[in-house]
Amino acid sequence: MSNQPWWRHAVIYQVYPRSWADADGDGLGDLPGITSRLEHLADLGVDALWLSPFYVSPQNDGGYDVADFRDVDPLFGTLADFDALVERAHDLGLRVVVDVVPNHTSSEHPWFQAALAAGPGSPERARYVFRPGRGDDGSEPPNNWQSKFDGPAWTRTTDPDGSPGEWYLHLFDSSQPDLDWTNPEVHAELESVLRFWLDQGVDGFRIDVAHGLVKADGLPDADLALDETRDRSSLLPMWDQPGVHDVYRRWRALVEEYRGTQTALWGEDDDRMLCGEAWVQPAEALAAYVRPDELHQTFNFSFLMTPWRADALRASVDDALARAGAVGAPQTWVLSNHDVGRHATRLGRSDATQVAEVEGIGPHDEQPDPVLGLRRARAATALMLALPGSAYLYQGEELGLPDHTRLPDEVLQDPTFARSGGTRHGRDGCRVPVPWASDGPSLGFGPGEPWLPQPPEYADLAPGRQRGAEGSTLELYRRLLRVRRELGLGTTTLAWLPDAPPDVLALRLVDADGVPVAEVRTNLSDAPVPLPAGEVLVASGDLDDGRLPSDTTVWTRPAGS
Numbered sequence: 001m002s003n004q005p006w007w008r009h010a011v012i013y014q015v016y017p018r019s020w021a022d023a024d025g026d027g028l029g030d031l032p033g034i035t036s037r038l039e040h041l042a043d044l045g046v047d048a049l050w051l052s053p054f055y056v057s058p059q060n061d062g063g064y065d066v067a068d069f070r071d072v073d074p075l076f077g078t079l080a081d082f083d084a085l086v087e088r089a090h091d092l093g094l095r096v097v098v099d100v101v102p103n104h105t106s107s108e109h110p111w112f113q114a115a116l117a118a119g120p121g122s123p124e125r126a127r128y129v130f131r132p133g134r135g136d137d138g139s140e141p142p143n144n145w146q147s148k149f150d151g152p153a154w155t156r157t158t159d160p161d162g163s164p165g166e167w168y169l170h171l172f173d174s175s176q177p178d179l180d181w182t183n184p185e186v187h188a189e190l191e192s193v194l195r196f197w198l199d200q201g202v203d204g205f206r207i208d209v210a211h212g213l214v215k216a217d218g219l220p221d222a223d224l225a226l227d228e229t230r231d232r233s234s235l236l237p238m239w240d241q242p243g244v245h246d247v248y249r250r251w252r253a254l255v256e257e258y259r260g261t262q263t264a265l266w267g268e269d270d271d272r273m274l275c276g277e278a279w280v281q282p283a284e285a286l287a288a289y290v291r292p293d294e295l296h297q298t299f300n301f302s303f304l305m306t307p308w309r310a311d312a313l314r315a316s317v318d319d320a321l322a323r324a325g326a327v328g329a330p331q332t333w334v335l336s337n338h339d340v341g342r343h344a345t346r347l348g349r350s351d352a353t354q355v356a357e358v359e360g361i362g363p364h365d366e367q368p369d370p371v372l373g374l375r376r377a378r379a380a381t382a383l384m385l386a387l388p389g390s391a392y393l394y395q396g397e398e399l400g401l402p403d404h405t406r407l408p409d410e411v412l413q414d415p416t417f418a419r420s421g422g423t424r425h426g427r428d429g430c431r432v433p434v435p436w437a438s439d440g441p442s443l444g445f446g447p448g449e450p451w452l453p454q455p456p457e458y459a460d461l462a463p464g465r466q467r468g469a470e471g472s473t474l475e476l477y478r479r480l481l482r483v484r485r486e487l488g489l490g491t492t493t494l495a496w497l498p499d500a501p502p503d504v505l506a507l508r509l510v511d512a513d514g515v516p517v518a519e520v521r522t523n524l525s526d527a528p529v530p531l532p533a534g535e536v537l538v539a540s541g542d543l544d545d546g547r548l549p550s551d552t553t554v555w556t557r558p559a560g561s
């Protein structure tokens with residue numbers, strides 16, 4: 001086994017605190033709920049958990065609108081509850097990664113309230129991006145930028161005398177004003193926030209909208225057609241600007257100061273980690289974020305957005321490994337999170353082999369095929385967990401949860417739905433509370449009515465139904481994670497096998513001594529293919545009389561090893 005630091009190969013499980021476990025019965029998950037369920041993660045076999053925001057927030061964007069970076073929202077508990085969570089996780093050998101949201105604050109943050117009160121030209125306004133409007137009376141937004149949640153990225157303020165005032169920038173909801181990263185005070189504040197949570201014992205950060213902080217000088221108009229495609233973010237004035245890399249160089253140095261402060265827990269492998277959420281393409285631009293003196297990881301969203309087709313997946317894996325490898329970084333794989341449709345749902349869409357649409361769907365959309373979706377999702381996960389590098393799992397995917405695709409409009413909470421005038425369903429479908437039991441009002445999520453209704457099919461997917469059940473998705477994940485750890489798959493290198501049948505991905509994983517430790521095959525054709533010689537270590541579905549059925553992945557021990 002190699003001596004590589006944990007973050008180069010860790011499997012990290014994302015907990016969305018609103019939806020994991022509700023201890024106090026208010027219908028929303030909380031920190032004591034999470035602590036009470038941590039054994040599930042230890043049993044699953046992951047290395048770490050990442051918590052989406054639990055900070056003080058009006059919850060206009062599920063907590064990604066932070067009003068106090070240094071405290072727990074009473075909805076989720078207290079700082080003492082957070083300490084208890086970290087302590088329990090560490091006792092179980094699980095590292096704890098938390099979110100940091102540096103691109104914007106909530107409009108309820110004291111800084112923004114002070115900025116509104118202080119007026120144009122004040123140092124308080126200089127922490128955000130306030131500008132006069134265009135046109136004679138300033139009634140046009142300062143530029144043409146659009147919010148990621150639809151509508152203009154600018155909102156006009158009202159002066160104390162009631163007359164219209166300056167505009168402020170918000171790349172997301174109007175309740176999420178962007179901070180101005182040309183202001184040293186902003187740098188100092190966020191660095192102090194990092195130290196605050198490091199001092200609470202956290203093991204790393206997931207950096208929200210990591211590519212958004214720095215905007216192009218002069219805030220020029222954007223080519224909006226380009227913004228839509230997401231594939232050349234480096235050409236847009238609000239994303240992936242060169243100055244953002246300076247921020248991460250400083251942050252890397254900051255977290256390195258904490259190396260070795262918890263050797264009692266982690267021995268030599270005592271490193272803190274930074275993972276950027278950067279929707280940046282091409283892969284070369286994304287790799288710039290993980291140069292040796294910047295972030296440790298960035299999510300590889302290209303993989304998640306790849307159609308379910310052998311040629312496309314192979315190209316995506318190759319490109320990702322080559323680009324990260326060129327800067328000496330590990331690759332970081334992910335298939336689901338709180339912003340995209342779950343892969344069990346996406347891969348059941350009729351167009352899944354052609355496009356990888358990640359937006360959530362609602363009752364008026366074509367419904368996915370749940371059986372096909374889960375079958376492919378299991379195969380996709382088995383492929384992902386074999387790949388060299390680190391991997392992220394999203395809560396409930398180990399249960400095979402699909403999205404709730406029939407949530408009625410009245411219950412939707414994602415600001416995307418309202419801001420798009422109802423044309424975009426939004427992300428609530430993947431955020432539905434997790435079922436812990438097969439009956440009861442919220443399927444064991446908590447004693448109260450859950451904040452989003454669960455679909456009826458969740459009852460059969462509760463862990464109690466799956467634990468120990470042959471062929472269940474939970475047992476598949478447990479086995480994948482155990483074998484991955486035993487064979488050290490995260491630290492291997494990948495070689496494609498020659499002579500694979502068409503539409504079959506076939507690869508070999510080789511350890512640092514050049515010894516092949518496993519072979520992986522994913523059959524994306526529509527007919528079974530012969531299984532190779534060698535012991536089957538794990539398969540994502542039933543094998544068909546010595547053959548590998550379509551939409552199935554198998555790990556084998558190479559013959560003779």
Ligand code: GLC
Pocket residue numbers: 061064065101172208209277338339
């Ligand atoms: C990130 C988060 C998302 C949030 C947005 C604005 O993309 O993952 O949930 O809405 O940032 O903070």
